[in-house]
Amino acid sequence: MPQTEATVPGTKNAPKLRAEHLGVVYDRDGESLPVLEDINLDVDDGEFVCLVGPSGCGKSTLLNAMAGFLSPTSGSVSIDGEMVTGPDPRRILVFQERGVFPWLTVEGNIGFGLSNLSRAERTPRIAHYVKTVRLEGFENSYPSDLSGGMKQRLQVARALAVNPDILFLDEPFGALDSITRVIMRGELLRIWQTERRTILFVTHDIDEAVQLADRVVVLSSRPAQIKDVLTIDMAHPRNISSSHYLELRDELLKQIGLAYEI
Amino acid sequence: MNSLAQPRAWERFFWPVVAAALLLAFWHYSVVWTATKVFPSPLSVEKGIAELAAKHVLWADIGDSLRRVAIGFGLAVVIGIPLGLWFGWNPGANQTVNPVIQLLRPISPIAWIPVAIIFFGVGDHAAIFLIFLGSLFPILVACVSGVSSVPPIFRDAGRNFGLSTPQLLARVVFPAALPQILIGARIALGIAWLVVVAAEMIAVDSGLGYLVIDSRNSGKRYDLVVAAMLIIGIIGLVLDLGFRRLERVKSVRWGFRNAS
Amino acid sequence: MKLFERLRPVLLVATLLAIWEVAIDLHPGIILPGPIAVAGGILDLLRHGLLLKYVVASLFRVTWGFALAALLAIPLGLALGWYRRGEMAFNPLVQIFRPISPLAWIPISILWFGVGDLAAIFLIFVGCFFPLLLTAMNAVHNIPAVYINAGRNFGLSPSAFVRRILYPAVIPQLLVGLRVTLGVAWLVVVAAEMISVNSGLGFLIVDARNAGNRYDLVVAGMVIIGFIGLLLDLGMRSLEQIKSFRWINSEG
Numbered sequence: 210m211p212q213t214e215a216t217v218p219g220t221k222n223a224p225k226l227r228a229e230h231l232g233v234v235y236d237r238d239g240e241s242l243p244v245l246e247d248i249n250l251d252v253d254d255g256e257f258v259c260l261v262g263p264s265g266c267g268k269s270t271l272l273n274a275m276a277g278f279l280s281p282t283s284g285s286v287s288i289d290g291e292m293v294t295g296p297d298p299r300r301i302l303v304f305q306e307r308g309v310f311p312w313l314t315v316e317g318n319i320g321f322g323l324s325n326l327s328r329a330e331r332t333p334r335i336a337h338y339v340k341t342v343r344l345e346g347f348e349n350s351y352p353s354d355l356s357g358g359m360k361q362r363l364q365v366a367r368a369l370a371v372n373p374d375i376l377f378l379d380e381p382f383g384a385l386d387s388i389t390r391v392i393m394r395g396e397l398l399r400i401w402q403t404e405r406r407t408i409l410f411v412t413h414d415i416d417e418a419v420q421l422a423d424r425v426v427v428l429s430s431r432p433a434q435i436k437d438v439l440t441i442d443m444a445h446p447r448n449i450s451s452s453h454y455l456e457l458r459d460e461l462l463k464q465i466g467l468a469y470e471i
Numbered sequence: 472m473n474s475l476a477q478p479r480a481w482e483r484f485f486w487p488v489v490a491a492a493l494l495l496a497f498w499h500y501s502v503v504w505t506a507t508k509v510f511p512s513p514l515s516v517e518k519g520i521a522e523l524a525a526k527h528v529l530w531a532d533i534g535d536s537l538r539r540v541a542i543g544f545g546l547a548v549v550i551g552i553p554l555g556l557w558f559g560w561n562p563g564a565n566q567t568v569n570p571v572i573q574l575l576r577p578i579s580p581i582a583w584i585p586v587a588i589i590f591f592g593v594g595d596h597a598a599i600f601l602i603f604l605g606s607l608f609p610i611l612v613a614c615v616s617g618v619s620s621v622p623p624i625f626r627d628a629g630r631n632f633g634l635s636t637p638q639l640l641a642r643v644v645f646p647a648a649l650p651q652i653l654i655g656a657r658i659a660l661g662i663a664w665l666v667v668v669a670a671e672m673i674a675v676d677s678g679l680g681y682l683v684i685d686s687r688n689s690g691k692r693y694d695l696v697v698a699a700m701l702i703i704g705i706i707g708l709v710l711d712l713g714f715r716r717l718e719r720v721k722s723v724r725w726g727f728r729n730a731s
Numbered sequence: 732m733k734l735f736e737r738l739r740p741v742l743l744v745a746t747l748l749a750i751w752e753v754a755i756d757l758h759p760g761i762i763l764p765g766p767i768a769v770a771g772g773i774l775d776l777l778r779h780g781l782l783l784k785y786v787v788a789s790l791f792r793v794t795w796g797f798a799l800a801a802l803l804a805i806p807l808g809l810a811l812g813w814y815r816r817g818e819m820a821f822n823p824l825v826q827i828f829r830p831i832s833p834l835a836w837i838p839i840s841i842l843w844f845g846v847g848d849l850a851a852i853f854l855i856f857v858g859c860f861f862p863l864l865l866t867a868m869n870a871v872h873n874i875p876a877v878y879i880n881a882g883r884n885f886g887l888s889p890s891a892f893v894r895r896i897l898y899p900a901v902i903p904q905l906l907v908g909l910r911v912t913l914g915v916a917w918l919v920v921v922a923a924e925m926i927s928v929n930s931g932l933g934f935l936i937v938d939a940r941n942a943g944n945r946y947d948l949v950v951a952g953m954v955i956i957g958f959i960g961l962l963l964d965l966g967m968r969s970l971e972q973i974k975s976f977r978w979i980n981s982e983g
Contacts, residue, residue: 278627298633304624311725312646321642322632353725371632486820494824509842563736570740571747577914577960578953581834581922582933585940585949589763661830668832669922680835687838696838700831707830 223290224251225407226275226375230284233270243432244270248284250426250435254374257401257408259418261465262428268411269379271433275409276302276377288375298322300375301368306384308364309352315339316348318363322371338366341400358389362396369400375407382417394420398445415465419458420447427464437464511694519698529682533706536667536678539595540710543602544663548656551607555614556640559648565615572611580605580666584674598670598678605666606659613655617648650718650726657714664707679703764947772951781935785952786959788931789920792848796855797916801909804860808867809901818868825861833858833919837927851923851931858919859912866908870901903971910967917960932956 231248234241244267252258260268273279275286277296286293288300296302301322309318319338323331339348342362352360361381368376378397382390394417401408412418418425425439439461447454495513502512511519523529558565580601591597621644629643645652671680679699686695718727748766755765764772776782811817833854844850874897882896924933932952939948 276631278630296627296631296633298631301631302627304628307622308624308628310625310628310643310646312649312722351721351725482816483819486816487823490820490824510839563739566736567739567743571744573961573964574957576957577917577964578957579918579921579933581918581925582936582953582956584925585936585946586763586953589946664830665832665834669834672834672837673926680832683835683838687841693838693842700835700839701827703835704827704829704831708826711826711830 225254225256226250226252226286226288226409228271228275228284228286231271231274231281231286232283233267233274233279234282245274245281246432246434248433248435252407252409254407255405257410257421257423259422259425260409260411260428261413261415261418261425261461262433263430263465264413266428266430267433268413268428271428272302272377272379272409272411276300278302298371299373300377301371301373302377302379303361303364303368303381305380306357306360309360309367311352314349314351315344315355315363318352319366319370321367334370338370341369341404342366342396356389357385358393361385361393365397365400369404369406373406375409378408378410380411380413383413390414390417397421402445415458415461416449419454419461420449425461427461439464509691509693511697515694516697516701519692519694520702523682523695523698523702529702532677532679532682533702536671536680537706539598539602539670539678540660540663540667543599543667544606544660546599546603547606547610547659547663551610551659552614552652555611555652556618556645556648558611559615559618560640560644562619572608576608581669581673584670588674594675598667598675601670601674602663602666606663609655609659609662610652613652613658614648617651617655618644620651621647646722649723653714653718653723657711657718660710660714661707664703664710668703679706762944762946764950768947769950769954772945772947773955776935776948776951782955785930785932785935786955789924789933790959792851792855792923792931793913793916793920796852796920797859797913799852800856800859800863800912800916804863805867805905808864809871809897811864812868812871813897822868825864829861829865834922834926837923841927846927846929848928851920851928854923854927855916855919859916862912862915863908866905866912867901870904870908871897873904874900906967906971910964910971913963913967914960917956917963921956932959 228248228250231245231250232243233245234243236242248271260271262268270279274281275293277286277293277300280294293300310321313321316335316339319335320331323334326334335348339345342365344359344362344366347355347359352363355363364381365376382393385393398421410418410421419441422441425441427436427439428434429436439457441457443451443453443457499513502510558568583601583604584597587597587600591600625643625647626639629639634642667678668680668683671678672684675681676685679702682699683696683703686692686699718724752765752767755761755763755768773782776785811821836854836857837850840850840853844853878896878900882892887895920931921933921936924931925937926933928934929938932955935952936949939945939952
């Protein structure tokens with residue numbers, strides 16, 4: 210597999226996030242299992258990048274390494290020029306499901322990372338993000354009263370409340386039904402367009418990637434390397450019936466190695 | 472979940488009453504038919520309860536038993552939960568200390584009585600020590616188990632938000648483990664109630680346990696013996712139910728599967 | 732690293748024993764024995780053949796009391812768990828009897844059985860019956876509805892249903908309950924022997940103290956009690972590990 214430098218030349222000076230020769234090898238009972246191999250990726254500030262690849266290829270591992278939950282076996286990740294050595298509130302990871310704290314209300318969850326603020330600063334902040342993710346009326350509800358989609362929205366609100374530079378999302382809509390998924394994609398884009406952050410989004414859903422991302426990074430199967438990077442040069446809102454969309458989608462399918470006739 | 476039709480609401484009161492009535496009838500007639508001179512009939516037990524209540528000794532005894540349980544159980548909670556959380560968080564510490572715990576746990580608190588008497592003499596403090604011992608182990612076990620079953624996702628999220636380890640333990644691990652800790656505490660309270668009665672039968676001279684043994688020893692008052700036993704059962708049940716109330720508090724209910 | 736990990740608990744125990752011994756040696760008049768005296772006590776018991784005799788006596792009572800309780804409580808509990816009305820009827824009664832310490836039954840047990848083996852077995856029976864009853868009832872409640880429905884869907888006869896769905900489904904929980912209750916039985920037998928019989932490990936403890944303040948034997952008895960209780964627990968745990976019983980750990 211040819212290695213691709215995933216830089217978009219000439220846009221910004223320094224990338225927000227840079228992964229250089231990133232490699233992760235797991236040690237399972239004495240046997241070494243390479244999961245990621247020589248990943249090189251630059252992500253610019255405010256970009257929406259999707260990582261796609263076959264199941265089990267290591268997308269989540271890559272995300273965890275970039276967010277600082279995993280130490281890479283080789284190579285490094287730096288954000289704003291600073292090496293990533295651990296998790297940090299400046300880069301929040303949104304999990305696939307069950308990430309919200311069930312013992313806290315909606316307000317409690319959103320305010321979780323805000324404990325160093327005074328009550329006067331915290332309350333309007335929480336209210337703002339309740340509104341942003343459209344959970345008004347549920348401020349004092351517990352997660353057990355919320356649907357799956359609402360819980361994911363809550364997680365996003367909790368992440369946004371601490372004003373991170375980067376949002377990592379690990380298949381956040383994977384556990385939701387397909388109708389809710391479409392709605393949530395719209396929500397995420399809406400939020401992203403108002404509160405511009407850098408987003409790295411892992412998904413196995415090809416349509417999702419083409420609908421959301423500025424760029425789609427295609428990973429090979431394990432040990433994962435970057436197979437290709439596809440630029441989605443469509444403005445939002447994207448017409449998902451347009452021929453350009455379908456072209457990009459087909460291109461992506463081809464990159465992953467799937468036929469488009471079943 | 473059964474092969475018969477859904478029971479109606481009134482049946483929740485009907486059937487227990489029927490069962491209790493049957494039991495009382497069986498009891499009454501056994502006493503009558505065997506013409507026993509000693510074993511009390513339900514009526515004499517009822518009179519016995521009234522007698523105890525009137526004599527005012529009953530309330531003092533109940534108070535003594537409850538007080539000992541409160542102190543012993545309270546100590547076990549205050550010491551056991553932080554210790555248990557630490558053991559659960561530090562698999563190394565747990566692995567080191569666990570064998571000692573597993574060796575001490577099967578020793579009935581009652582077997583500790585001679586040793587307890589050496590240290591505390593006969594009386595309240597010895598009883599409280601025994602209650603503490605009996606309550607400590609279930610709490611420790613529940614804490615360790617609760618901590619280790621906190622999903623890693625919560626720990627990761629906590630670290631992601633920049634929490635230090637003590638903050639993580641207090642704001643994420645402890646609330647996440649709380650449902651299991653509460654179950655362990657409820658079991659420990661039940662054990663505490665068993666131990667206090669047993670301890671009072673042997674090592675102190677007040678309390679409900681002492682009432683049981685004393686009623687027999689000084690005058691073979693089996694009506695009072697059974698009366699005391701019933702009171703012990705009822706208070707133990709009340710303690711258990713009260714504790715279960717705690718498990719319904721909203722910020723903990725999520726951890727209990729059957730909570731609607 | 733692994734070797735050190737294995738040794739750590741041993742080191743802890745050794746350190747505690749050392750502290751204990753030193754503390755005793757520093758207080759010459761003290762009645763509490765040090766670990767060396769306790770070890771001597773254990774050897775003493777072995778030499779006089781008392782150790783084996785007492786252990787067997789205690790185990791004998793536990794076995795009978797526990798087995799009787801299990802044989803009665805488990806089928807009854809399964810039936811009550813299944814028939815909602817039966818449970819409604821008896822649950823309040825069980826809830827009142829359960830918190831009554833088995834030892835509180837001593838006057839009644841002496842009345843009915845006198846002083847001796849039977850009384851002790853009765854106490855153990857009482858101490859095990861109610862917890863096992865509740866365990867069996869709960870085990871039935873926790874059978875996932877999907878299994879029940881599948882059984883019905885495939886048209887199983889009642890006896891086949893019990894054999895092929897009910898029994899496998901409740902076994903893991905029953906085993907855990909049996910293990911815990913066996914621990915309770917072991918606690919009760921010791922306590923019961925301290926009060927109402929004249930053999931067994933519990934009796935050893937009171938007798939050693941009453942007949943001559945032999946605290947080395949008292950603590951020796953405690954150590955043996957702890958040790959055997961641990962063995963019983965480990966034995967039951969190995970039952971839980973048998974593959975066909977382990978399904979509950981592999982389900983979601």
